[in-house]
Amino acid sequence: MQEIWYTGIVTRLVDETHNTRRFWIRIPELERFDFKPGQFVTLDLPIHEKKNKRWRSYSIASHPDSTNIFELVIVLLEGGVGSTYLFNEIKEGSTLQVRGPLGMFTLPADMEKDLFLICTGTGIAPFRSMVQYIQLHQLPHPDIHLIFGCRYEQDLLYAEEMRQLDKDMPRFHYIPTLSRQEDWTGKKGYVHSIYEEILADNKRPANFYLCGWKAMIDEARQRITAMGYDRHDIHLELYG
Structure with missing residues (x-):
């Protein structure tokens, strides 16, 4: 496991929905921050004396682009000490301690089977990275x-971008599904x-890739099997 910590500078902040924010982070000491789509970084936040209670991990939402900047999308959790700190204390120009990239939640080597990317909430982050990468590099895929x-349409992250990818990539199907919105005409x-x-x-x-809260992942694993x-067809990244 990589133990090198970098000092990242927050270069840009954008509110994506009422309770999610996009964070762009630059690692000045690296010319390029290389990672595989689907990997995550760990942040060391000054919120506790014990290391393991300060660490928060987030999937990288951007695709590798040969620069030293990457994007995270973070939800403000009610009572969440880490996300509360990030939303209240971090401004453009703030620094964050960053470790990574980490994780094995990456695209299959062969890309011969259909891919089902199943997510809730900010669990879309690694899939956005994967799909952008596939399109950018014109990787053949089923x-x-x-x-x-x-729950609601206002909660959909990167919705316009995903709809555009759905138009641009003949074999990519974006299927947002809402559990609580009555007037929604989609799924x-x-x-x-x-x-x-x-x-x-x-x-x-x-291949099934699952990213989101434990309850969704547990149910999906049961239903898919x-x-x-x-079970080797199922890959997962757990949140929370």
Whole structure:
């Protein structure tokens, strides 16, 4: 595990929704911050005396672009000490202690099976990185289904960008599904019914990537294996 800590400078902040913020961080001591789409960084925040209670990990939301800047998207959690610090104390020009990139939640080497990218909330971050990377490098790929679950339309992250990718990439399918919005004309309910519906008539080889809260991931694992898929087809990144 990489133990090098860098001092990152926050170069830009943008509120993406009412409770999520995008943070752009530059690592001045590196010419380029190299990572694989899907990896995360750990921040050491001055919120506790014990190391392990100061560390917060976030998936990188941007794709590798040969610069020393990367983007995180962070949700303000009610009672969350780490996110409260980041939202209240961090301004443009602030510094953050950063370790990474870390993690094995990365694209498969072969890209021969359909990809189901299933997420809730800020769990879209690693998938945004992956899909942008696939498009930028014109990687050959089968069908990619990004199934993004939220409560309301206002909670959808990167919605316009995802809709544009859906238009630009013939085999990329962006499927936002909302659990609480009555007047929503798209898919309603939870993420699980979506992939079950897609695979109901044609159970084809697939890789499932899950990113979000534990309850969603636990249920998805049960349902995917119940459909007859092997646990090795399931890859996950747990939040919280």
